[in-house]
Amino acid sequence: TVVSSLTHSVTTILVMCVEDPIMGNRYHFSDRAVPTVILTIIIFLSAMIFQTGRINVQDIRKAATFALSSASSMSSASSM
Secondary structure (H helix, E strand, C coil): CHHHHHHHHHHHHHHHHHHHHHCCCCCCHHHCHHHHHHHHHHHHHHHHHHHHHHHHHHHHHHHHHHHHHHHHHHHHHHCC
């Protein structure tokens, strides 16, 4: 899911930011830290926008279904 992949990505970046300097810069993460952190932020924000859009679409569908059911119940009530 989106949440688990975001959690995994952000956790990996945070661990590398903290662990690599402690372990003597063995992965040379400091050379690529800034681009990696910026890319992580972009991916995180993109996923949040995607999730928000998905939730809005679900709400719009529920509202449309409610409007259709209300219209059909009104038309059946007026025909009685």
